[in-house]
Amino acid sequence: MTRKANQPFVRNAWYIAAWAEEIDNGLLARTIMNEPIVIYRDADGNVGALEDRCCHRGAPLTHGAVTDVGLQCGYHGLTFDTKGNCVDIPGQKNIPPQAHVRHFPLVERNQILWIWMGDPALADESQIVDYPYHDDPVKWPHRKAMFQIKSNYMLMIDNLMDLTHLGYVHGRTIGGNPLQHVGADMDSHKTEKGAYFIRWMLEHDPPPTYQKGGKFTGKVDR
Ligand code: FES
Numbered sequence: 001m002t003r004k005a006n007q008p009f010v011r012n013a014w015y016i017a018a019w020a021e022e023i024d025n026g027l028l029a030r031t032i033m034n035e036p037i038v039i040y041r042d043a044d045g046n047v048g049a050l051e052d053r054c055c056h057r058g059a060p061l062t063h064g065a066v067t068d069v070g071l072q073c074g075y076h077g078l079t080f081d082t083k084g085n086c087v088d089i090p091g092q093k094n095i096p097p098q099a100h101v102r103h104f105p106l107v108e109r110n111q112i113l114w115i116w117m118g119d120p121a122l123a124d125e126s127q128i129v130d131y132p133y134h135d136d137p138v139k140w141p142h143r144k145a146m147f148q149i150k151s152n153y154m155l156m157i158d159n160l161m162d163l164t165h166l167g168y169v170h171g172r173t174i175g176g177n178p179l180q181h182v183g184a185d186m187d188s189h190k191t192e193k194g195a196y197f198i199r200w201m202l203e204h205d206p207p208p209t210y211q212k213g214g215k216f217t218g219k220v221d222r
């Protein structure tokens with residue numbers, strides 16, 4: 001189900017564009033909100049997200065390469081910094097001001113690259129959610145992955161907000177006893193910019209995956 005009529009993108013918000021490690025080996029091409037984006041890290045370690053279309057002849061910048069001064073287009077060699085400014089044109093000193101590729105605010109934090117697809121003037125980094133656990137793999141061992149899901153993104157949101165399926169669909173893994181899910185303490189209300197939701201299941205048996213992975217015994221709160 002991918003009908004465009006069903007895709008009212010919320011643009012003025014921070015989204016996870018990629019894991020930082022995904023650009024370790026150079027460029028990353030990713031389509032976000034139906035827009036082709038190239039994400040890269042420059043020689044100084046700064047990250048940038050640009051429209052994946054060179055302002056010269058429209059070549060996808062993901063066919064280029066990262067040089068000492070920026071992302072070099074693979075067609076005629078124009079090079080762009082992480083803000084989309086052209087910083088080098090082979091064979092000429094004059095760089096016209098219109099030599100600029102659209103760029104999107106991109107913030108690297110806790111191993112995540114957060115992108116803002118809306119009005120850049122509204123991109124407030126203080127609104128980005130902190131995930132400090134990613135920076136402490138010894139205390140919080142974890143693995144990262146990116147799943148591509150061939151469906152309308154709203155079905156995925158719907159699935160993740162519907163926790164009552166856990167005890168049934170995932171009963172033998174992360175779910176556990178379905179009746180304990182039904183009896184969870186929940187609080188949800190609207191906030192200025194969205195919604196607040198908290199859900200507690202207190203003093204209950206850890207589900208099978210917790211028992212196996214975390215070696216939990218006795219009762220847990222979650
Ligand atoms: S199309 Fe990129 S330099 Fe010409």
Ligand SMILES: [Fe+2]
Nearest residue numbers: 165166169170
């Ligand atoms: Fe599920």
